[in-house]
Amino acid sequence: MSVPKYSKASRPCLIVGSVAIDRVATPFAQSDNILGGAASYASIAASYFAPTRIVGAVGGDFPKPFLKRFSKHGIDTTGLQIEREGKTFFWSGKYHENFAGRDTLEIQLNVFEKFSPTLPALYRETPYVMLGAIQPALQHHVVDQLKGKNAFILADTFDLWIKTTREDLDRLLPRIDLFVINEDESKLLTGETNLILAGRKLRKMGPRMVVLKKGEHGSLLFHPEGFFAIPAYPVTKFVDPTGAGDSYAGALIGYLASVNRTDLAALKKAVAYATACASLTVESFSVNRLSSGGRATVNARYKELEQMTRF
Amino acid sequence: MSVPKYSKASRPCLIVGSVAIDRVATPFAQSDNILGGAASYASIAASYFAPTRIVGAVGGDFPKPFLKRFSKHGIDTTGLQIEREGKTFFWSGKYHENFAGRDTLEIQLNVFEKFSPTLPALYRETPYVMLGAIQPALQHHVVDQLKGKNAFILADTFDLWIKTTREDLDRLLPRIDLFVINEDESKLLTGETNLILAGRKLRKMGPRMVVLKKGEHGSLLFHPEGFFAIPAYPVTKFVDPTGAGDSYAGALIGYLASVNRTDLAALKKAVAYATACASLTVESFSVNRLSSGGRATVNARYKELEQMTRF
Numbered sequence: 017m018s019v020p021k022y023s024k025a026s027r028p029c030l031i032v033g034s035v036a037i038d039r040v041a042t043p044f045a046q047s048d049n050i051l052g053g054a055a056s057y058a059s060i061a062a063s064y065f066a067p068t069r070i071v072g073a074v075g076g077d078f079p080k081p082f083l084k085r086f087s088k089h090g091i092d093t094t095g096l097q098i099e100r101e102g103k104t105f106f107w108s109g110k111y112h113e114n115f116a117g118r119d120t121l122e123i124q125l126n127v128f129e130k131f132s133p134t135l136p137a138l139y140r141e142t143p144y145v146m147l148g149a150i151q152p153a154l155q156h157h158v159v160d161q162l163k164g165k166n167a168f169i170l171a172d173t174f175d176l177w178i179k180t181t182r183e184d185l186d187r188l189l190p191r192i193d194l195f196v197i198n199e200d201e202s203k204l205l206t207g208e209t210n211l212i213l214a215g216r217k218l219r220k221m222g223p224r225m226v227v228l229k230k231g232e233h234g235s236l237l238f239h240p241e242g243f244f245a246i247p248a249y250p251v252t253k254f255v256d257p258t259g260a261g262d263s264y265a266g267a268l269i270g271y272l273a274s275v276n277r278t279d280l281a282a283l284k285k286a287v288a289y290a291t292a293c294a295s296l297t298v299e300s301f302s303v304n305r306l307s308s309g310g311r312a313t314v315n316a317r318y319k320e321l322e323q324m325t326r327f
Numbered sequence: 328m329s330v331p332k333y334s335k336a337s338r339p340c341l342i343v344g345s346v347a348i349d350r351v352a353t354p355f356a357q358s359d360n361i362l363g364g365a366a367s368y369a370s371i372a373a374s375y376f377a378p379t380r381i382v383g384a385v386g387g388d389f390p391k392p393f394l395k396r397f398s399k400h401g402i403d404t405t406g407l408q409i410e411r412e413g414k415t416f417f418w419s420g421k422y423h424e425n426f427a428g429r430d431t432l433e434i435q436l437n438v439f440e441k442f443s444p445t446l447p448a449l450y451r452e453t454p455y456v457m458l459g460a461i462q463p464a465l466q467h468h469v470v471d472q473l474k475g476k477n478a479f480i481l482a483d484t485f486d487l488w489i490k491t492t493r494e495d496l497d498r499l500l501p502r503i504d505l506f507v508i509n510e511d512e513s514k515l516l517t518g519e520t521n522l523i524l525a526g527r528k529l530r531k532m533g534p535r536m537v538v539l540k541k542g543e544h545g546s547l548l549f550h551p552e553g554f555f556a557i558p559a560y561p562v563t564k565f566v567d568p569t570g571a572g573d574s575y576a577g578a579l580i581g582y583l584a585s586v587n588r589t590d591l592a593a594l595k596k597a598v599a600y601a602t603a604c605a606s607l608t609v610e611s612f613s614v615n616r617l618s619s620g621g622r623a624t625v626n627a628r629y630k631e632l633e634q635m636t637r638f
Binding site: 210211212213230234245247322326 | 425520521522523524541543544545547553554555556557558559561562563565592595596598599633634635636637638
């Protein structure tokens with residue numbers, strides 16, 4: 017694919033998070049030495065919609081083809097800290113039968129251990145920002161660097177942070193606009209098993225909007241103007257779920273940046289595009305299918321989602 | 328409510344299944360001596376849309392107010408076998424925490440033990456028929472009595488029949504038009520964990536159409552003309568799930584009878600009305616909320632579903 021062209025209304029978006037080298041085993045196959053990390057998936061998904069900036073850290077071992085993948089998508093990597101002496105964050109995971117959960121087999125934090133998301137001066141006025149599921153303290157650090165109070169901030173999280181750094185997370189929620197969380201994490205964070213009540217409770221914790229992701233069962237949007245629910249795109253070639261949620265969140269922030277709107281109608285469309293991008297991600301290891309699919313495939317799935325939900 | 332009035336296009340529908348007296352315990356409350364049984368829920372839901380006939384069996388102990396409930400809904404009970412000497416089928420169940428499964432505490436089959444669904448002569452030409460989850464042999468017996476081959480037949484089933492009378496069930500599937508099944512049953516019957524593949528596989532087993540119910544995650548429709556997915560109605564006052572699936576199926580067949588069409592557009596709307604009716608059922612014990620809600624509430628929820636899914 018060539019570097020995408022964006023509409024005039026498009027505003028830039030910023031993705032902050034992990035960039036990794038992964039080894040993934042599923043019940044059916046495995047793949048080694050592949051591009052991983054939340055910011056990788058999210059920035060490629062976002063790049064379909066709006067000019068995308070990435071902040072993360074990699075080591076001197078980070079493969080050139082991975083950098084090339086970012087530039088093919090027109091992603092601005094000025095904020096990607098390359099530590100020549102260090103090694104890239106490594107994650108190895110194994111999915112259980114039927115993809116019901118996964119085990120982390122190995123983690124080498126490497127350069128990610130001391131990662132501090134420092135925004136290049138130019139990035140500090142980015143109007144649409146996604147905070148990947150890094151430690152809440154680091155998410156705060158990003159928000160602190162944003163100039164003015166006008167950026168629209170999406171944050172993701174992770175069950176580990178809910179369990180270990182709950183206070184930081186609680187303080188973060190009122191500082192963001194859109195909280196993206198999965199079903200299990202929402203139950204953990206709110207103590208509420210009814211997802212509708214959980215979503216409402218999360219909004220009361222600070223963010224104006226909440227998106228609750230349910231994997232193969234789709235997702236729910238809690239917005240000040242109303243509620244929205246969308247099924248998952250019907251995937252039949254399910255290869256690897258890694259990065260699905262990151263692709264989802266990246267497409268979401270990217271679409272909002274592309275229309276520069278955050279009303280309910282815009283959020284609904286953003287959630288549909290997010291659903292389309294996540295469905296591509298799970299059809300291959302790493303970002304392969306998400307990246308090769310191209311905007312045309314994303315658009316086709318969006319249209320299909322429209323048809324399969326309208327009555 | 329008064330006996331409903333139906334549009335001129337409406338055709339009658341027939342509901343065959345259990346009529347019971349239930350005792351239900353949930354993690355929050357319990358209720359005893361209440362109207363239960365698949366045919367009770369289904370016929371009340373169907374009655375919102377089309378003239379509804381019921382076939383089932385009860386004993387001399389069947390409370391008058393329960394019969395009155397049927398007649399208030401304009402349900403034709405000519406086919407309800409009342410065995411003065413016998414006792415009504417009794418079911419007692421207890422739901423686990425968070426409604427994750429349930430235990431049957433007691434079953435007294437009573438008149439249901441020798442129940443044979445004999446259709447009154449007038450019922451044999453009913454154009455829309457729902458076979459509740461009774462034994463497949465009895466479902467066959469109903470189909471055998473239908474005159475001509477033009478009736479549209481919906482069938483439900485139950486994990487027990489999949490495990491114990493699989494052959495009868497396999498022979499039934501090619502005889503019906505629409506198979507309604509829940510997520511776990513679909514996995515059990517097809518051995519397929521991907522619900523999209525499971526739905527397609529079920530269609531290959533005979534029925535032209537399949538609806539796969541996922542409880543709080545909504546439902547999926549597999550139709551020769553295309554695929555459709557709808558979320559559940561966002562229920563926050565969840566009291567008792569008993570009968571939700573039966574109400575769903577009853578509304579489905581009732582709506583199809585009311586428009587006398589079975590194309591994809593009609594099925595989508597039927598599934599949305601089914602979703603609305605099921606959401607009422609879970610908000611109370613027994614048929615109370617489903618019955619008291621009335622068509623106006625069903626319509627309001629249908630409209631809400633339209634708004635919360637359109638983008």
